[in-house]
Amino acid sequence: MDTRTYMEDNLKVIATELPVNAILHFWLKAISPDQPGSVSLRNSDGKFGEVQAVNAEEHSFRIYQIFGGGEVECVYDPAMTSLSVAYWFTPHDVLETGITVLHTNPANEAPDLPHGYHFRPPFGWMNDPNGFGRFGGRPHLFYQHYSHGRIWNNMHWGHAVSADYLRWRHLPVFLFPSEAVTVRPDMRGGAFSGSAIALPNGPGIRVFFTEKIAERTPEQEIQMTATSGDLFSAGAAEVLLGERPDGEGLTPDFRDPYVFRGPDGLWKMLLGSQSDQGGVILLYETEDGTAATGWRYCGKLFVETQYRTTALECPCLLPLDGDARNPATRWALIYGLMNGEDKDTGRRNLTMVDVGWFDGRHFAKEFGRELDFGTDNYAFQAFVDGDTPVGIGWIGNWADTGPAIDFPSAMSLPRTLKIEDGALLTPPIQAAESLRGRMLDRTRLAAGQSVALPHGAVEILFDLAEPGAHFRLELEHPETRLALVQTDEGIEILHDNGKPGPRYLGKGARGSRFRVFLDYGSIEVFVDHGRHAATKRISGFEPIRAVKLQTDAGMLQRATLWEMRL
Known part of the structure; x- marks a missing residue:
């Protein structure tokens, strides 16, 4: 039409x-x-x-x-x-057809990016993924959203639905800030991040989110819940937790409820905060099978003391390698280090993942690492789809964006999480191969020649003869000097836009198989089937125009380049 x-x-x-x-x-x-x-x-x-x-x-x-x-x-x-x-x-078929946008304006219109394949909103600003899950047989993605500009402001929840996690239909805006917040664009708060579960007693979903109103006392941030029977419109929200737990020395930070089934069958909720000991994840539970009432505080599940965060954000906990009820099953605890800094590299706001065992009340850590050494895979949220853990993150970082910066909002490629040979792997979902279109090259890149790109959306796959072999993949961009290298230090995304910045270094990483996804405004790297991953946002919408790969003699086994399209 x-x-x-x-x-x-x-x-x-x-x-x-x-x-x-x-x-x-x-x-x-x-x-x-x-x-x-x-x-x-x-x-x-x-x-x-x-x-x-x-x-x-x-x-x-x-x-x-x-x-x-x-x-x-x-x-x-x-x-x-x-x-x-x-x-x-039209309500009767909106889940199949989505919305039809009639009008935006230059301040909030979506960019025209031919063949771009990362999820972007139909208009306006986007950050954290919320309520990521499968409902009514389809994957749903909610997200932090502001409709009227590509700059952060009072938060809503945007919404989309998919059949394969890659090709999305935009749905009506799902959650709105309270009327007291929406009267002026003053960045006071709104419907902040959270999660969703399927209604246990019928079709539909229950969402959990933090409502923030900056001047509210004594609690700026409280936890709310709402339900949807039709999977696209939310009913009236109700207060779930109206205050922080007493006696824990918490800052006013109290946000990002993540709700999931524990190994004991009870609904559990994680919340992020900051205590006098360090960044903290709080644990709640309820015996109410609908998760609507009866939430009680169980204590601090985790305290982070290394990075001196102002809060832990967007906590997430899910089983990795077995049934949640099996005590031997390992779980992944994922969280963001708000304002935390890695002193060695200058990177800020890292996302961490710890692997261990969860008995319903306590988490015992086996090992941990950065989820993504590129840092621009923030607020990562995951759930178990059937028997496969799947997650997605925001391609952004509060260290170099914020209320005054207009940049292309996008989500990461969806990733699976799995344990293999005692290591955590986070490769892109297998369906990502369906994004490959025309093969652009399988000889020139391997011969060390520069290969021009027709647009900004491509995938590069190459294999080295030895783990850790040195290489340099030059990425020609009109505004930023970019390269991916492997040296004795590890794997690094070199990013120079003329300003002092951190080093995007995976220290000690030694890879042999590399998948590099280029899109407008981003680079995503997966090494050895996701044993290491890195995501870096690139300012603006200009595409990478050409690539060139250099390696030591005899170290490159093969290199292939695909054009990508949805």
Whole structure:
């Protein structure tokens, strides 16, 4: 169904063909506080409806249902009304068809990136993945979202659904900040990160999230819950935990509820905070089979003292190599080190993963490592899909982004987690191979020649004759000097944009098989089937234009380059 936008007597007209029972979502605001902003709805018979907003500080959300369908025109005066976003959908098939975006503006429109294959929102800002799971037979991804610009502001939850974790359909915005927060774009809070579970007594989901209101006392951050029977719209949210546990010396940080089944069959909840001992993960549990009530504090599951964080964020705990009820099953505890720093390399906000055993109350660590030495795989959230642990992270890092920086929001490639020969592997999901299109090269890269790229979306696969063999993969970018190298120190992403920065070094890593995924604004590296991984965001939307691989004589066995596409 085509959409046309044009001007008519100083009015902007958005004309589209709508099916029966379409629902329109608008975000609009008044240009002046003296006169409301409005969008009129008209068809061949004339005007039949209107939505208005009196707020001149922030866009207000409005809904209109079109029962009859047919050609509809949305009309407004740009001198009096700012329209940020408009989209439509039909409730009976939205999970199969998604939303249709009618309007964005230069501040929030999605970039046009030919063949880009990482998940991006249809408009606006995105950060942490939330509520990642399989519901109603499909993978769902919720995420931190602000609709009206590509810069962080008061948080909503965006939403998408997929069949394969790679090709996503955008769904209506799922969670909204409280009305007290949405009246102005002042970055006071909103619906922060959380998780989701399937409703145990029928179809639908229950979501858990942190509500933040910066000036609220005594608790800026509290835990909320809401349910959805139709899998795309949330009911009214209710308070789940209204205060931090007493006597633990916690800062006001109290956020990111992750809910999962423990080995004892009870629902468990992890929350991130900071204590006088260090960054901390708190453990709660409930005997309520619906997870809606009865949550009690069990204690500190984990305290991190090495990196001097301001808080641990986005904790996640899941079984790796067996049934959760089996005491021998190992679990992965994943968490972000908010403002923590690795002094040797200068990298900040690392994401860590510890592997060990969880008995329902205590976690016994066997070993641990960085999840991703490139640092730009933050807020990683995972769950067990059938018998396969699957996770996804935000390609971003609060060390080099924030409320004043506009950059391309994207999620990492989904990854599996598994134990092999006593090591944790985090390779991309097997379906990532379905993104390969035309083979671009299998001889020139191996011969040390430069290979031009047709666009910014490619995969490079190469094998070395010996683990740890030195190489340099040059990545020609118009704004940033980029390379991937292996030296005696380890594997490193060299990133030089003319400013002092950290070293993205996997110290001591010695790899022989490399998969390198290039996309607009990012590089992801998987070494030896995910034994090591690195993700680095690249500023802006300019693609890498050419690649060149250099190795010691006789050390390169093969190199292949694919064009990627969704």
